[in-house]
Amino acid sequence: MITGALRTALHRTGALPVLAVVVLALTWGRSLPAVVVALVSCLLAGAVLSAVHHAEVIAHRVGEPFGSLVLAVAVTVIEVALIVTLMVDGGDKSAALARDTVFAAVMITCNGIVGLSLLVASLKRRVAVFNAEGTGAALATVATVAGLSLVLPSFTTSKPGPQFSTPQLVFAALSALILYGLFVTTQTVRHRDYFLPVTSSGEVIDTEEHAEPPTRRTALLSLGLLALALVAVVGLAKAVSPTIELGVLTAGLPSSVVGIVIALLVLLPETIAAVRAARRDRVQTSLNLGLGSAMASIGLTIPAVALATVWLPGPLLLGLGASHLVLLALTVIVGTLTVVPGRATPLQGSVHLTLLAAYIVLAVSP
Template sequence: MKTGTTGLGAQWTTWVPVVAAIALVLGWGRHLPGLAVTLVGLCLVGAVLAAVHHAEVIAHRVGEPFGSLVLAVAVTVIEVGLIVTLMAGGGAKASTYARDTVFAAVMITCNGIVGLSLLVAAVRNRVAVFHAEGSGGALATVCTLATMTLVLPTFTTSRPGPEFTSSQLTFAAVSSLCLYGLFVAVQTVRHRDYFLPVAREGQRSDPDEHAPPPGVRRTWWSVALLFVALVAVVGDAKLVSPTIEGGVESAGLPKSVVGVVIALMVLMPETLAALRAARRDRMQTSLNLAYGSAIASIGLTIPAIALASIWLPGALILGEDATHIVLLTLTAVVSALTVVPGRATLLQGGVHLVLFAAFVFLSFSP
């Protein structure tokens, strides 16, 4: 990450988010032809790369673990807005949209991002090191939130089907919000040192880490451009979703595949940022991004959906089926075995990637 004095107006990371946002405004609510969809797709990729850059600028200014928190929360807040918007206009077919999106986010972060980051870190340094205390606490929070909101509705009996009653949904929403707030307090205040990158003995210092932090003006510019870029990422992903839906329907694939593809696009900024951190032997930052995104995805989405369900039409189905419950359980067990030692090798990265591949494959072929 470079934080020098290069003119902000001359950097592509300044104008690409603006162009992507303009494409979003021009294309919103319209049927886009093939060429337009291609251009929007290019804008989407550019906005993702720009978002990662500006998140790193902010992270360099505020330090870890606040930097990881900024990107995770920003993406999740905008993603929640997208879910509520789609559910409001989706009718009965949108009853599982929140569940599918949140579960996809958990599998992508806990297996896809973690697996790729471990692979990159282990290839470069043989062994990836991180704080077991911080990562273990974050993983425990993810597992608790996922079980309470995605598994329990399948087994409750007060209402038929994988649904919560109003009181049960309220309890899940309040509990999720409280756990999220507690995690943020522990991560940023009380036990902040558990979430800082591990320094190896004799390790060469990272030149980016000791570079002068960006000024206040540039930091605020990056905050504004990060917001614009993330809005463009989520909005442009929505614009290309009809094309994806058409392709999925033509191929005879399950509709849940659309949610997986959209989640993959929306989580691209966290993925790239985590891989960059792993490449610089900052595995703890990668885990902060992965688990922090999963916690934010559940801890902010469920309360927002619970509140929105007051006026949203149709049922709200949150309970997962047996296949996804098995995948979630296996992910929890494997993740615990990965983070408890505080060290991981290529093997752990490969196991997580196989679990992620299983999730993607079973999404296409349930």
């Protein structure tokens, strides 16, 4: 039986994903007036909060690090589907869409989610404590796959421009997929203890302390509602993107700003969940969400778009420009220095957030 508190919570949040998906179906592909855009934006915010709630219910049921993996993979799978759809519809104009989206996700997760989580946790408890072994393995995997997928195309010579030849693209896609599979296996099976939360007193948390885990029925219901909420988040973000594009164009900003705004909206559920975990002294959970989302974004998107090139007529541009290469290098270096001690102060969190701010400033004013 579902407890009264859980039943109340599901009744309160269960209607939001359903309503958001219904509105998404009614508004998809249409030009929306300002009043409808405002309504869609409110439903988007509600869908984000609902996704976070149901992700936390599932995480409580399955425990860490499986809970973090559920949210990261669910968001990324839907995001990949959206990217491929846009690439099919966009023609040559979408040649750099996968690169821009993946890089935005890497910067937002590795600097935004990680930096904000470390800042929140360290401000509350003076020092944020996490498992350096698990976090270091995650960061090393992200850095390797990002380097193979986003850096090398800028230097290869088989094809003109920042793109891979077919054998190179196949290698990058298979490498990303294999490394992601190994990462998930390491995180959930062979070295699961490396990814469990560590409190500031050094205690490893394998189970939640205060509340009984939800029933299997409740967790399955939340899983279904989480999927609906995430579909609504990505779809409604796409629905309001023409308004965002118009605002960006009116303000005279580069078109790449639109991708950043959409990525911020799509990654909002993970961000909120990570900050909540950091406030509860579960910094490792926050880092699992941040780095896991970065790894899922690269490890699933690159193989998907590589497969999509079979029927996509235009080129696939993956190589980063000079300024983005510098930002990625700084992110990896700073991330390594942050991870090695297994402890962080507000300074480390602020440094990561500064790198994210630099990325946004350079996107607005390249």
